[in-house]
Amino acid sequence: MGRTLAEKVWEQHVVRRAEGEPDLLYIDLHLIHEVTSPQAFDGLRMAGRTVRRPDLTIATEDHNVPTLLGPITDPVSKTQVETLRKNCAEFGVRLHPMGDAGQGVVHIIGPQFGLTQPGMTIVCGDSHTSTHGAFGGIAFGIGTSEVEHVLATQTLPAYRPKTMAIEVSGELPPGVTAKDLILAIIAKIGTGGGQGYIVEYRGEAIRKLSMEGRMTICNMSIEAGARAGMIAPDETTFAYLQGRPHAPTGEQWDAAVEYWKSLVTDSDAVFDTVVEIDASTLTPFVTWGTNPGQGAPLGTAVPAPEETNDPAAARRALEYMGLTPGTPLREVEVDTVFVGSCTNGRLEDLRAAAEVLRGRSVVTRTLIVPGSMLVKLQAEQEGLHEVFKAAGAEWREAGCSMCLGMNPDTLAPGERSASTSNRNFEGRQGKGGRTHLVSPAVAAATAVTGKLTAPADLA
Amino acid sequence: MEAFTAHTGRAVPLRRSNVDTDQIIPAVWLKQVSRTGFEKGLFSAWREDPDFVLNQPAYQGASILVSGPDFGTGSSREHAVWALQQYGFRVVIAARFGDIFRNNSTKMGLLPVVLPAETVEALQSAVEADPALEVTVDLGERRVRWGAESAGFEIDDYTRWRLMEGLDDIGLTLRNADDVTAYENGRQPWLPTTV
Ligand code: SF4
Numbered sequence: 001m002g003r004t005l006a007e008k009v010w011e012q013h014v015v016r017r018a019e020g021e022p023d024l025l026y027i028d029l030h031l032i033h034e035v036t037s038p039q040a041f042d043g044l045r046m047a048g049r050t051v052r053r054p055d056l057t058i059a060t061e062d063h064n065v066p067t068l069l070g071p072i073t074d075p076v077s078k079t080q081v082e083t084l085r086k087n088c089a090e091f092g093v094r095l096h097p098m099g100d101a102g103q104g105v106v107h108i109i110g111p112q113f114g115l116t117q118p119g120m121t122i123v124c125g126d127s128h129t130s131t132h133g134a135f136g137g138i139a140f141g142i143g144t145s146e147v148e149h150v151l152a153t154q155t156l157p158a159y160r161p162k163t164m165a166i167e168v169s170g171e172l173p174p175g176v177t178a179k180d181l182i183l184a185i186i187a188k189i190g191t192g193g194g195q196g197y198i199v200e201y202r203g204e205a206i207r208k209l210s211m212e213g214r215m216t217i218c219n220m221s222i223e224a225g226a227r228a229g230m231i232a233p234d235e236t237t238f239a240y241l242q243g244r245p246h247a248p249t250g251e252q253w254d255a256a257v258e259y260w261k262s263l264v265t266d267s268d269a270v271f272d273t274v275v276e277i278d279a280s281t282l283t284p285f286v287t288w289g290t291n292p293g294q295g296a297p298l299g300t301a302v303p304a305p306e307e308t309n310d311p312a313a314a315r316r317a318l319e320y321m322g323l324t325p326g327t328p329l330r331e332v333e334v335d336t337v338f339v340g341s342c343t344n345g346r347l348e349d350l351r352a353a354a355e356v357l358r359g360r361s362v363v364t365r366t367l368i369v370p371g372s373m374l375v376k377l378q379a380e381q382e383g384l385h386e387v388f389k390a391a392g393a394e395w396r397e398a399g400c401s402m403c404l405g406m407n408p409d410t411l412a413p414g415e416r417s418a419s420t421s422n423r424n425f426e427g428r429q430g431k432g433g434r435t436h437l438v439s440p441a442v443a444a445a446t447a448v449t450g451k452l453t454a455p456a457d458l459a
Numbered sequence: 460m461e462a463f464t465a466h467t468g469r470a471v472p473l474r475r476s477n478v479d480t481d482q483i484i485p486a487v488w489l490k491q492v493s494r495t496g497f498e499k500g501l502f503s504a505w506r507e508d509p510d511f512v513l514n515q516p517a518y519q520g521a522s523i524l525v526s527g528p529d530f531g532t533g534s535s536r537e538h539a540v541w542a543l544q545q546y547g548f549r550v551v552i553a554a555r556f557g558d559i560f561r562n563n564s565t566k567m568g569l570l571p572v573v574l575p576a577e578t579v580e581a582l583q584s585a586v587e588a589d590p591a592l593e594v595t596v597d598l599g600e601r602r603v604r605w606g607a608e609s610a611g612f613e614i615d616d617y618t619r620w621r622l623m624e625g626l627d628d629i630g631l632t633l634r635n636a637d638d639v640t641a642y643e644n645g646r647q648p649w650l651p652t653t654v
Contacts, residue, residue, distance in 0.1 A: 015642040021617050024635060026642050028650055035534065038492035047629070052639075058653040064490065076490040083492045094653045127535040127559055143537035143563035145628070153632045155639055159615070161558075191477055192529045192555050221493050225532060243524050256546035256649040272564050289476050291532075313476050404486045425481040425533060427504050 002266025004163045005232050006198040009138045009263065013103075013121045015155055022157040028120040028137075030150050031106045032059040032093065034084040035406070040148035041087040053154045054092040058115065059084060059297035062105045065408045067369050067396035077406065080358040092153075104372020104398045107131040109216065109343035112374055114244025116225055118233035128342050130221040133293065134214035135237055136263045138198065140228040161227045162272040164197040165265075168205040170280030175456050177352070178213035179344060179439035181205065181277075181419065182220040183285040183295045189275055190309070191293040194226025197273065198260035200265060201231050204253050205279035211240040219343045220422050223292035232264045283452040286329055287424045287437040289317035294424075298442065298454055302327045305383070320426055323435050329452050332436070336417040337366040337430070337447040339440050340396075341403040343391035344420035345371025347378050349440040354384040356444035356455045357391040358438030365449040367409060369401040393447065405430045418446040460568040465597040467547045468522035469590065470605075471512055472583035478526055479533035480560060484542045497538055498545035515583030517590035526553040527581050528576055531560025540567045550596045552603065554579050565618050566628060572596060572603060579609045598623055 003011075016024040030053075037059070044050070051057060061084060063076035072078040077187050081098070088095040096102040102109060107128055110116040118136035123129060124138050125147040131137035142156070150156055166185060172178075186193075188400060201219050206214070238257055241247045248256045287295040288302050294317055296303060304325040306316035318325065323332065339345075339353045368388045370376035371389025376398055379385055385395045402409040403421040405428070411417055413432025424435040437451060445453040488500030505511045512518060525544065530553040531539060540563045543551065548569065554576040556564075562570045574582070585605055587590055594605040598619060602611050621628070632639075 014614075016638045024632060024638070026639070026646075028646075029653075035489050039494045039537075042492075042494070049629070055652040055654045074490075080490050115653065117651060120650070125535055127533065129535075141535035141559050143535055143540070143559060143566065145537060145563065145566035149629050149632065152629050153636075153639060155632055155641075157628060157632065191532055194558075195529075195555060195558055207570055222559075225529070225557065246653075248651075252649040256647075259647065266653040291479070310476055316475070404481075406486045406490065423478050423479075423481065423533060427485055428481050430486070431504060 002269035003268045004137060004265045004271060005136065005200055005230060005263055006163050006194060009119055009121070010160050012119065022159045024155050025158050027123050027150050027154055027156060027260035028056060029110065029115055029122045030057045031110055031122065031124035031129070033062050033106045033126065034080045035063045036144050037087065037147055038080065038083045039144050040151060041091065043148040045233065046150055048153045051091045051093060051151045055260065057093045057151070059088050059093050059095040060106050060109055061098050063400045063404065065399040067399050067401045067409060069397060073133055076445065081240060087387070101373050102248050104374065105342045105345060105400055107219065108345060108371035108375065111135070112372060113242055115249035117241060118237060119263050123156065127222045128219050130226070130229045131215050131219040131342055132283050133221070133228050134211060134218040134232060136233035136260065136377070138228050138230065140292060141222065154261060161198045162196055164194060164199045164273040164275065165271040165278045166199055167274060168201065168203040168279050169276065170205055170278045171208060171278045172205055172282060175441065176282050176284060177439045177441060178209055178216040180282055180285040181279060182217045183273055183287065183292065183437060184282055185277060186220065186224045186293045187295040188277065189224050190222060191291050192225045194224035195219060197226050198228045198230065199226045206231055207234065210348060211236060212346045214382060215346065216343055220292065223422055233260045284442050286442065286452055288321065288323060288329065289314060290320055290424055290426050292422065292424060292437060296329065298329050298452060300329060302329065306456030332452045333416065334364055334418045334436070334446055334452065335415045336411060336420040337362070337364050337443050338402040338417055338421065339443050340367065340371060340401050343422040344440050345369060345375065347375050349420065350375065350379045352440040353444040354387040356441055357393065357447070358387050360391055360448050362392045362447040363450040364447050366395050367396060367402055369396045370398050370414050372398045402429050404428055418443050418452060460625060462626045463568050463570055463598055463622045465595060465599060466481040466522065467593055467595040468549065469520060469592065469634055470523040470525050470586045470594045471518040471521040472586050473512060473524055473526040474583060476527035477529045477532055480531055480536050480539040481533055483531065484536065485508065489536055490539055493543060495545065501542040501546045522545070522547050523550045523552065523594050523596065524548050525579060525586060526551060530556050532557035535559045537563045537567070538549055540564050540569050552579060565622060568622060568625065570596060570622065572612050574603065578585050582607070587637040599628060605638070617641035
């Protein structure tokens with residue numbers, strides 16, 4: 001019987017297999033940021049251990065950094081960033097600090113440097129590590145104890161998850177994006193639907209997505225509870241990688257591409273579960289509740305709790321969100337729009353927002369936060385920042401920003417945002433803040449009208 | 460890690476589904492660089508409500524949390540585990556857990572117990588009827604007992620052994636350092652380094 005993509009990549013990385021034990025898996029790349037690493041480095045120090053492969057480890061500052069120029073003013077955030085610097089210096093890990101041209105959100109910089117490649121195992125103390133699976137590797141989030149384990153050994157003990165195929169047939173209609181697709185998938189399978197699985201996204205609609213779109217999809221795999229998400233590499237993947245700083249060159253490139261081409265699910269392989277979805281029926285999708293599975297097409301209304309699969313949770317969510325069942329989603333008024341995060345903070349996302357905002361003005365507070373300093377630079381070379389500024393939006397420095405509000409970019413209690421990030425959890429963007437997850441295009445159109453809006457609704 | 464064999468204590472029912480780690484410990488608490496002091500952040504937004512179950516006098520000192528399904532979804536923050544432990548919990552019982560949370564728990568010696576949703580609800584009701592009810596979670600026998608009731612749970616042999624021995628995962632892996640070196644010698648030559 002043939003093997004799935006996930007099985008191929010997993011088997012390639014088994015260092016040790018013993019009866020009754022989890023596999024010991026080799027880790028090709030370990031990404032680090034300031035929030036989930038300090039206690040791991042402390043653990044190494046206490047045990048007198050070193051970092052086994054600093055050359056397979058890279059660090060960035062992202063969660064705490066302010067997106068307005070200037071130093072960190074919050075003393076606790078400052079300590080955390082300084083601790084990362086001290087740890088990286090002591091253990092010999094390459095770090096991209098604030099202000100550095102390579103700095104950015106951890107899941108944006110890996111692909112941007114060409115460090116994220118097909119067939120690799122990639123981990124990070126961050127659940128959205130699933131993003132990197134867009135290149136056809138196995139990438140997943142880990143906790144701080146596991147960060148320490150990878151630092152010390154470059155391996156992780158793990159049981160191989162089950163495999164799930166999400167087959168997306170058809171083609172996304174114009175104006176419908178990867179973000180709408182993944183929100184629709186999560187609404188369909190639920191926030192626990194992927195638990196215990198590595199999901200492979202397949203089918204015509206997935207093949208037609210750009211690398212940016214594929215990253216958006218894989219990024220949110222964790223919101224369906226999946227351990228990881230992945231997409232088989234193809235010409236789109238190779239074209240994205242070629243010429244990037246850490247991509248192979250010359251003969252190595254040819255050898256790599258030949259291997260990468262073998263990283264597809266065999267036609268006779270069997271998945272543990274298969275989910276099918278038709279992309280051609282989709283429309284812009286937004287969330288109305290407090291988990292990413294509580295979403296609906298923008299053209300519909302806030303549902304009645306009884307219509308949902310978890311009425312008690314829906315009732316609580318609607319109360320928190322201050323929404324009444326039956327209200328058309330297009331009439332929900334928004335105070336703040338956030339375009340950014342590792343879900344939608346890449347160049348293509350900023351282009352989509354700029355296209356909507358060109359020649360228009362925003363009526364809400366609108367934060368545009370590039371996912372990395374390189375994205376910022378590229379956007380400025382294209383003049384996107386001028387479009388944003390002319391529309392009245394704020395053009396910021398790179399970081400996680402209002403995705404989780406660890407820096408000063410937060411919602412006030414009761415404030416409502418349309419956000420291109422990945423989590424609409426209670427208080428995620430600031431205590432008492434209310435979040436609607438949307439695509440960059442919907443975010444931009446919403447900024448223009450002050451209500452949840454699709455670009456097609458604009459005159 | 461402290462070894463876990465069996466634990467007896469009082470339980471607190473948390474009748475919510477999808478308790479994500481942003482609720483267990485909000486992001487503002489993640490800025491610390493130490494491993495202690497997280498109990499203050501546990502469910503900090505919900506604890507502002509005097510009616511929240513953890514604030515009720517009857518449940519003070521409980522060490523077993525009995526939650527609705529999908530406990531610990533979302534962020535990978537191990538701080539959620541530290542917060543629960545430092546507050547005094549040794550066990551969390553739910554019908555389903557977020558994968559990363561469950562992993563983090565077993566690394567730290569907080570036992571995640573999966574029981575069927577109906578059993579979890581029965582246990583919640585029993586505790587609500589009598590908050591002083593003693594609940595025993597026996598890892599050796601893979602069984603939860605309360606009053607005249609009991610329910611078995613599954614956990615893989617390896618994790619159970621590690622928890623019962625209180626073993627450090629890193630130490631275990633380092634015993635196989637030669638395997639790691641051998642693997643490294645055979646890695647594909649084009650794989651990137653960060654230098
Ligand atoms: S952008 Fe948001 S989801 Fe992504 S790494 Fe930063 S905080 Fe996490």
